[in-house]
Amino acid sequence: MTATATAPTTGERADRTGGPRSPLAGTGTLIRFNLRRDRVRLPVWIGASLLATVGSVSSFKATYPEPEDIESAKATFEAPAGLAMSGPDHYLSGEYHYGAMTGHQMISYMALVIGIMSILTVVRHTRTEEETGRAELLRSNVIGRHAHLAAALVVAVAANVLLGVLLAAGLGSLGVDGVTASGSLLYGATSVGIGVVFTAIAAITVQITPFARGSSGMAIAALGVAYALRAVGDVGADTFSWLSPIGWAQRTYVYVDNRWWPLLLNVALAAVCVALAVFLSTRRDVGAGLRPPRPGRPSATDRLAHPVAFALRLHRGVLIAFGFGALLMGVAFGSLLGETDDVLDSSDEFRETVEELGGSLEEAFASVVLAILVLIAICYAVMTVLRARAEETGGRAEPLLSTGLSRTRWLGSHLVVALAGGSLISVLGGLGFGLAGAGPADDSGLIWSLTWAAAAYAPAVWVTAGIALVLVGWFPGASAAAWAAPAYMFFTVYLGQLMDTPDFLLNLSPLSHVPQVPAEDLEWTPLLILTALAAGLIALGLAGFRRRDLDLK
Structure with a gap:
């Protein structure tokens, strides 16, 4: 009797047992491998972000020691230029204590740092792997179709969560007036919310172009647009701020009102972007992008x-x-x-x-x-x-x-x-x-x-x-x-x-x-x-x- 092999389902590869391979096969191994590769890079990003935030907040007492110094700072940030560089004027509507200063002055700054960290992490472990040919080599063996993307997302989100936890713990332990434990927990959550959004946006851009530089550029451009919308909205046109994930994080009014619900918008946008990225990844070949390179001239x-x-x-x-x-x-x-x-x-x-x-x-x-x-x-x-x-x-x-x-x-x-x-x-x-x-x-x-x-x-x-x-x-x-x-x-x-x-x-x-x-x-x-x-x-x-x-x- 001749044995008959059953072909795997369309779009799937057989694993070593002959059955269809899971699209996420090998994700755990890739996560450990990515963490091994980023054992220096991510700790530097996280440590620098933590030091910049905690150092800034701890310096508020020395920079603004007297009530008149705080009032002077408040008057400065009430200017359009000050609002564009910091955040919405609601932080200035009540007592401008050190907690309100933290939420007002630090969220937009840290959003840029966290966004860039998230974008570069995702691009490094997805599009760069395809551009160098390593992804194709691994996927020809035991790695599933979505394993590279899933591993990159897990590592980037984990880095953001770790940073958020450290920020919450670090700020909450300062003992600075107005910097409460509950507010510090929300501040850490806003950092995570911003990070996961731009992690998901980077997951989309790596599907569009076959080049890592182009993927990073498009994602960072989205970050710049989000920052600009927030700046314009904070000066007066509040509608623009509600078009920006950075604006959503700022409108938690951390240390002032401590509203959690705006972060649901960040989570929802991140979920939609991840789902779209997974769908788009099935519409292209390994190493290729949805936007194919234009054919060059026959001769240079x-x-x-x-x-x-x-x-x-x-x-x-x-x-x-x-x-x-x-x-x-x-x-x-x-x-x-x-x-x-x-x-x-x-x-x-x-x-x-x-x-x-x-x-x-x-x-x-x-x-x-x-x-x-x-x-x-x-x-x-x-x-x-x-x-x-x-x-x-x-x-x-x-x-x-x-x-x-x-x-x-x-x-x-x-x-x-x-x-x-x-x-x-x-x-x-x-x-x-x-x-x-x-x-x-x-x-x-x-x-x-x-x-x-x-x-x-x-x-x-x-x-x-x-x-x-x-x-x-x-x-x-x-x-x-x-x-x-x-x-x-x-x-x-x-x-x-x-x-x-x-x-x-x-x-x-x-x-x-x-x-x-x-x-x-x-x-x-x-x-x-x-x-x-x-x-x-x-x-x-x-x-x-x-x-x-x-x-x-």
Whole structure:
């Protein structure tokens, strides 16, 4: 008698026993493997987030020791600029104790940090695995169709839950006035709510494009849109805040009203996004995206024979996305400029703060916003330099370097795109800020002044690119540490003064040495020094790349 084998159900693979393989087969093993790979990365993210939050809240007592100091801070945050940078004015409606300060000032800041951590974790363990071919190799054996996605979601959510628990415990143990145990528990829950939403959004973006960089870019763009909607809504158009998962978390009014129900919106959105991501994953092949790459021309144009033009072609999509995002964010903040003058007549404390900064209220607000917009350009510059490292490890640099193309020209082509593209993104942010702010502020000169002020931050972008290049040239295995530079600058812009950080630590950030134009006069000396420092870092990085072997995997 001849044995007859029964074919597995359509869409399923047989396991070792001959039966259909579960779509989640091997998920537990992948979870342990992902945790092993992230044994350094995730603890650093969680520890830094915890330290920034607890350190900021514990510093409130030293920063605002007297009731009049608290009232001064309250008056400052009642300004449109203050609300855009912090949260809704309901936190200011009652007693502005240290708990209300925590919810008002920290949730939006931490949302960006937690969102980026969640996005990068999901992309790293899904789309990056497919792009490198490892996912296809594993799925050809004992790994189910949805195992990679499920494992990535579990790890990202677990990281967010751990951070939420630590935040609740850390804040609750401070013994600061207004920072209650129940409020701390809700604060930790808001962090988890924000994290799971952007974990789920990243699960969707990894289905759309076949490239990890594109997946990260789309998810981070969604994070930026959520932050911008929250900022616009908190200034006055409350409806916009209800379109943002960050706005939902803020409207728990932690330490004030302690409302839990807005987090149900975060949970519902996350569940819908995860279900959609699972459905979309069944509509594509491994390694492919729902949006297939456009077919190229039969033959390359002559200009692609030049290394800079070729590098620009590689980075074109990300450059356009970052530039458009900076322009939109500039427009969002620029729409707030016309409302800043209304605060002068009602807030003597805020008037004094502006007088200390120098310049008008609009200029003081613009100086702070420009420092935030330039962080987008800095992130692009780091990402572009690290793309050269990805080209190297992916084996795509070796064929180019086996020709007459030198190492310096190859790496320098990516660097040129990073420097020029980062500067362009900074200028676009300033241009959008000026175009949107000129009308409300009734000052057409803002278009030129804010665009020029944004251009003044270009040397800070170049220094950051130089730091990334040094790591790629001399310490390629640690090149991902280049992200510590924009993270530190983000910290100094948002929390440096709030935490009463010593000047010598603030001075480690290149942004601290750029004149706060337009509130201050432009001084060329610090910009020239930053440019010289960038040139030195670039020369050092190129020298290291010339001396070491290529790292091929």
